Amino acid sequence: MPFDPTKPVEDSPLDAAEMRAQFNGLDAKIGECATQVSLNDAINAGAAGNCDGVAELNLTVSNPPTQAQVQDIADKQDELIRALRRCCRIAAANSA
Numbered sequence: 001m002p003f004d005p006t007k008p009v010e011d012s013p014l015d016a017a018e019m020r021a022q023f024n025g026l027d028a029k030i031g032e033c034a035t036q037v038s039l040n041d042a043i044n045a046g047a048a049g050n051c052d053g054v055a056e057l058n059l060t061v062s063n064p065p066t067q068a069q070v071q072d073i074a075d076k077q078d079e080l081i082r083a084l085r086r087c088c089r090i091a092a093a094n095s096a
Helices: 016-032 036-046 067-095
Strands: none
Touching: none
């Protein structure tokens, strides 16, 4: 018997069979909910993932910055974007 939110009716005497059916219906609904594994899979599919392989830039920028310094920053940003996209593509491929 599926869970019926209208039961038990207010001021009605308790009936063991009806209550048991309600608890079993709730238990079935809980069992249909997401498990921790499925939640982790969903999070990982949408998350960028670990990008520890991208090293720090360790750059001291002069004032005004040189073209080479700005290019180093742009290159590092591109490296990070590629790493983030790679992680997302792997996660998407694994969830397909």
